[in-house]
Amino acid sequence: MDIETLKAQNPDHWNKAAAIRALTLDAVAAANSGHSGMPIGMADVATVLYEKHLKFDAARPDWHDRDRFILSAGHGSMLLYSLLYLVGDAEITLDQVKNFRQWGAKTAGHPENFLAQAIETTTGPLGQGLANSVGFAMAEEALRARFGKKLVDHHTYVIAGDGCLMEGISHEAIGIAGRQELSRLIVFWDNNNITIDGTVDLSDRTDQVARFTAAGWHVQDIDGHNPAEIDASITAAKADKRPSMIACKTHIALGHAAQDTSKGHGALTNADQNAEAKAVWGWTTGPFEVPAEIKSAWEEIGRRGAAARADWEARLAEMSASRQAEFARTMAGEAPKNLSSTIKALKKQISESAPSVATRKSSEMVLEVVNPILPETIGGSADLTGSNNTKTGDLGVFDVDNRKGRYVYWGIREHGMASAMNGMALHGGIRPYGGTFMCFTDYARPAMRLSALMQVPTVYVMTHDSIGLGEDGPTHQPIEHLAISRATPNTLVFRPADTVETAEAWEIALTQTKTPSVLSLTRQNLRTVRTEHKTKNLTAQGAYVLADAEGKRQAILMATGSEVEIAMAARDMLHAEGIGTRVVSMPCWELFEEQDEAYRKRVLPGGPVRVAVEAGIRFGWDRWLFGERGKREKSGFIGMHGFGASAPAETLYEKFGITAESVAQKVRDLVEGRWQADPRT
């Protein structure tokens, strides 16, 4: 269909969609940067979705039972901002649209969930929105099973582009969705045949329809500019029991000189061409001006869900007070009141019994007491359930016929798991945790960064966190992964030394509302070092004195996780020689940095030599080795200087020199003034 026919057939629809197109053109031109083509191409789909299907109330973007709309092709952010301005969102005003991509504006280059309530998720890194959406849809299923259809009954809609579908994460996401038969998940593929480098054919010839079908999806192929087809396809998608993919044949930058070209993907800033495009669309008002009747029609769309929202609130109000309170607590992400006492009781029991267990097992022990009192947790593993110790007795398995199940078999999909966990957390009402080997933070990395950027409290249970993994060898032995995790802003990285610290770390992780956590846990058994029960959460201080020097304090050993017991053994050796040695356990650098200077200096006073012990690289440790005014010749590091190797764990620790004797020798050398200029040690 040509544009004139489209206009003539349904002028009301056309004008609404044209408002999106015109606002996009104006905002991108004003910013002199951005992506014009996608919003112009997908305006018809978005208009029909908002007008006829999306359940929302523009006045209340915080309504828990709204449908979620996720713009996975995040570069087309002006599509979302146009829609929000048009329906009357309180935050995305015309001023915001005019300030597209400028400092301080809520209309960032890519949608950022933390800038406005109505922005469901942060997208831009391609494929992430699609994979988030799987988590959104799973959260809806889980909460519907828990709280009933009266409170939870909505859909998740996604717009994905060719980039989203080429990225590997899309494979993981659609595999999970197909397996889980997420019937409330509906994905529009903006099938415009254009990428930045040219036509899709330059790099890909995948039959997407066949591909989604192979993954168990309901698939339709439509004209993405025909409102009747769009409407019918959404109706059919909602009726099907499978997740739905609607392949929308569209023209990128429809009606613009750059239509159907890769130039049309980017910023269309040529004033003459833009004026021509507006003429083609029949758009006659000035920049950023939407004719009153069109704006008013859009605002009516924005109010379309108000009654449904009011009904929902009435239903909620009819429920028992305790039910309402529990729903409110759950959706707010607040930990239950008895979490703290439960953790304390476990700590006490552990300090008394002092078991030798791997911290991955410690983590399971914590989850065994925590999961029963936090019904909002959903756990899982990327096919390493027995190794990550993430499944506890009471969880049940989340599955098509058991949406109350709280354990997800994610399959060998670290990236998809992490991104779906983000989606669950963003949806609200779910506190997701998931496990894999620490080394495979690499696979999950793009989603882990987004947890931090999006400010969601996703918990990553990363086991087998050093050469202590043993025989699997260097491909599976994390060396630089603690540094990578610590380098990521807004991320709490915990490396607990025993079960007590593991319990403390979990308590902190489970009470976060804006910060993800990484738990770095061992494969190998560790002895309990916290044998004296303290109700206070010492891990919350980030670092603390685990055992002080006897006699004159000549050395401070800093260690994390499995190396704390090595430091303790070295301390014994040094004390036997009369070298007073303090051991500082540092389970969480980020929290230690947040302490005041006085506390930091109390834990790490100047004067004694300092040796850090960690079965990873030194990178980052200098900050603590030098402290406030340390000196290189008074400090040393015992750890890894390159990749690991395949052998039993004990052999590896010995061969790589991460032993109590090495630590003690380093201290002796430093105390006695023998220091080598090797920058690594």
Add this chain to the structure above:
Amino acid sequence: MDIETLKAQNPDHWNKAAAIRALTLDAVAAANSGHSGMPIGMADVATVLYEKHLKFDAARPDWHDRDRFILSAGHGSMLLYSLLYLVGDAEITLDQVKNFRQWGAKTAGHPENFLAQAIETTTGPLGQGLANSVGFAMAEEALRARFGKKLVDHHTYVIAGDGCLMEGISHEAIGIAGRQELSRLIVFWDNNNITIDGTVDLSDRTDQVARFTAAGWHVQDIDGHNPAEIDASITAAKADKRPSMIACKTHIALGHAAQDTSKGHGALTNADQNAEAKAVWGWTTGPFEVPAEIKSAWEEIGRRGAAARADWEARLAEMSASRQAEFARTMAGEAPKNLSSTIKALKKQISESAPSVATRKSSEMVLEVVNPILPETIGGSADLTGSNNTKTGDLGVFDVDNRKGRYVYWGIREHGMASAMNGMALHGGIRPYGGTFMCFTDYARPAMRLSALMQVPTVYVMTHDSIGLGEDGPTHQPIEHLAISRATPNTLVFRPADTVETAEAWEIALTQTKTPSVLSLTRQNLRTVRTEHKTKNLTAQGAYVLADAEGKRQAILMATGSEVEIAMAARDMLHAEGIGTRVVSMPCWELFEEQDEAYRKRVLPGGPVRVAVEAGIRFGWDRWLFGERGKREKSGFIGMHGFGASAPAETLYEKFGITAESVAQKVRDLVEGRWQADPRT
């Protein structure tokens, strides 16, 4: 077919395959760790492949025209070690097999390419081998086009498991292979329906046959224990013009009590069950004993390709001396002799003309002079060609009908690109480089780690390397990615300050044989700071004095990349105030660490205050801020302390305080004794 029937139908085949099964069982039992089930399940496929199809000469694993065999399901490493021992590989001896997974053995838990010549690639992180294989097959196509079928004419065979096919990277890999019609690539899928957590159905119901078909592959579905079917399927796969996937229905741990269970995936160490399995297989010799006639039959297989290899050598010898020399140079990965003079000439020209260009453009300028003299380069980008500046005029596009083309449109597949580049480098004869945004090192990260571990000189061209990217915002602005790259062992991370340093960095990267390089390049223009031509490659020292203090040296500014010109401007300000200030450019930390202590101290002498400037996080900088014996109160950092934001680049630098004035003020504060205890600054 049951085992008795299989044995009876083809006892010769059965016994050869049983040797793999028995060796696997014995080695895993001896190590008390490893994965028994997969080698046992895939022994028939491997036996037929080696006996009837694989072109190789066990005596010469370095033969350039051998077929490549890649065990993507790397946990089944005993399959490969058994095969290599059986065919008479000189390195993987019986002793090595007996020392499976022990310190110093070549038989590591997962195959490690650097431990034995016959191990083509390092696998274990799932999906990597499959994606490597795409690069192997592309390398073969490119070299065949360049050197002719007489020298280059081989296949790439892969064994992939369910894990490989669930990982997202598999989607990227099969998409590239399908698009490129890599007809010499043949993948066996070990369709055993078992993962670690249970049956595949727990997490996945993808129709793999339909999925590969949708990606343009030739697909067959066979009984993976039937030698005739296996043989016929390989023949058919070789005849087809598309890449081939052969779905091999197998039984994991065939004939063992753990057959068809997830227990069978891991280490089978129960002595009684193992004895029973051997009885079922008709295997009667003791541990690690292969009956002489079976070993001898395998060794005959090992010699099968000797004549072809000799013929090939004769064909090579018939070629002109210059052709032979060029082939030898190319396969050895040696840079051509005129690389150095070409780089010097460019440096001279740049120092004289002193252009203001983005270093991504500088990189293109280098490639424009380098690509013509290095016919072994293959460049590409993950759909950001115009942004990464990776395509030069003479390359041509690698495509089905133009295998001489040297530019690859990888599509939106950073991970697949990186892993395929590793495959090209491992194949030999290709020096691959590829581009994306620096922030998307996240997506490529698992393959980038493997470049380092595998010791291959892949070059990553990472542009838009800071908030200088501007309006695209925090999802696209790398903050921690320099730290992540620097934290990775055996990786050279270059952040050049101008075109001269970019040329020097490329020279170093292109002459590496065992180390990958990351080039961190700007979007924004930078002025030329190296205006005085020096033939010496200063970047090779990692850091050097770019401009020394005038008068008494009171401060040292350390900077990289785009912040070097900020440091230079701060130096001008400080000199105007009489504060003598040295500027040290640090384009490559790793190379600076390799310098001797005397040089390091010459560049960074103790005494003056030190301020580092980099538009990334501080993480890692303390090593240089403190130097050999620095003090915290005499050092400071100007950079990022969290995620970026969406706005024009100049605004962001101003708002985040990465300016010459901020640097100068920090120096003034330190020189005058004003220091704050904020651990971040």
